[in-house]
Amino acid sequence: MDHGRRRHRAPLIVVASTVRHIGPAELRPIGIGEPLATHDVADRSAIVTGAGSGIGRRAVALLPAANGAAVLVHDLTSDAADKVVQEVVDAGGTAAAFVGDAADEDVAVAAVEAAEALAPLRIAVDNAGIGGPDLPVGEYPTEAWCSVIDVNLDGVFYGMRAQSPAIAAH
Template sequence: MNKLDLNGKRAVITGGARGMGFAFAKRFLESGASVALWDISGDTLDTATKALSSFGQVSSQVVNVADYASVEAGAKEAAQALGGIDILVNAAGIAGVNVPLDEYPLETWTAVIDVNLNGIFHTCRAIVPYMKQGDYGRIVNIASMAGKEGNPNASAYSVSKAGVIGLTKSLGKELATSGIRANVICPAVIKTEMLDDVTEEQIGYMLAKIPMGRMGTVDEISAMVGWMCSEECSYSTGAVFDLSGGRATY
């Protein structure tokens, strides 16, 4: 593994206690950053914090990204613990259910939009002011190929991720003349715990579209996200980075 130059950087990672978020945190710590893990589960956070503490400075906050007051409080606590915030990676997300739109449960639709889209609006709104204090920041939002193409029987998830792409493009342009960069990454299928909530049929549909014929790994997405969070990613903002095993062709 090549180490990134994240020395002295202070990162908030939502959904940081497991899956992609945990892998990002480990890669960042190994590259010299300090990290604040955010998750809605205190027990999961405790386990993740213990597992990562040997790699560097780890703080953790129980945060519900769907609740702005919780996000605002978490941002204040993370900034105090780390001495500021330079990096925000929004990895928290839920899959919802796989059913046709005309059968989609109203409460599940609302939950998916609240976490996947409104949650990213909340974190960016709360954390960008901390980045403005030092005129430096890197924001990476995790979207999905579903947000670019739309996956059948996954309307809420597809809509939420399309919204994340639009939000990031808008924010990137707003901050373009500052030292803050905001970009979005669209992975295809990454092997994480989230797939436990996805049907085998849906996974098969997604894999069939990937020329490499396999899922991506958390190490592969961590490598790209790590670079997107580095000082070297200086001339890209409001941009969409694909990680799709060849699925994305535009």
Template sequence: MKNKTVIITGGASGIGKAAAELFAEAGANVVISDIDSIQGDEVIREIRSGGGIASFFKTDVAKPEQMEALVQYALDTYGKLDIAVNNAGIGGEQNTITDMSLEGWQKIISVNLSSVFYGMKYQIAAMLKSGGGSVVNISSILGAVGFAGSAGYSAAKHGIIGLTQTAALEYSAQNIRINAVGPGFIDTPLLNAMDAAMKNQLIAMHPIGRLGKSREVAELIFWLGSEKSSFVTGSYYPIDGGYLSK
């Protein structure tokens, strides 16, 4: 990973933070983006204190002009873009379809799905200029199945897989690989609002008997970003403790 430049959206916490740390440990130039600049700056300090190379760029991924600016920042700072991890997302409004607000639907589609399109639009263009790269889009197990009360989230995560497969068809012959990762329920700040009883219900849905850890997902992201996965493109990789096997 030395001299490789990586963009990670939603890199201030959870899976994104774990991925940023792993890429930095391997010698990559890491550009973390997030809407939370305070936590983002803290992650940068931690990485630099460990000898890693990292920068922070505040980004609202739902705004295409900010996603374009993020890519330009990576190019201006490190000269090229080799790997992009489109990880930023929200849980969004939990409601049945008839009760879901239009605003809630639009927000989750913008943040979780449109952002991945915006990211790839500018990331791939930059990679084409430097001869190739790897894009890893973070979907979910709910990109493969439904989940009552999460219509917006599930629709967005299904959409990420379709975007990933289409992009792979369009650009793999030009040395740009695009893949998707489907985490199960991971013990991240996204679950902090849940009480113990609800968390235990989630744990029971995973045959492995626990929630996943951010570092475990980061290891898969890292592999897909690296040359060790050089023949892998257009794929969707669940990492779910057996959730989808039921």
């Protein structure tokens, strides 16, 4: 009898259609700077929103570029986008800056067009996000709440709605 305790299950590794359990001895920490995954994505483009800084830059925009994708570095500011583009180009990759508000539906459509100009769009990471003021709910300004929802929720929806048909077409 287990008395409500959860049984430990080994992690699953999925490779193509093969599933196997691995034991703790096979697990190892990922080193700093070591990619989590590599895939050949040459001759494809990737849109990464919020790619000018943070996770969008470090973990998302640079990885597809390192694996051969032409990356559309989508950010709210040209300085941030241009710096990441230069970083990709200096490393031998292909990238283009795209400046616009991810929470704008027309910008999402234009980003897809810009990515398609680089190569067929196959990868989209709607990563743009903002944090609101650090305030208790009772003091939280409605305008700030609307801004957070616009970027973090609506922006993802607009991006996916514009990107999905282009990705499915290839």
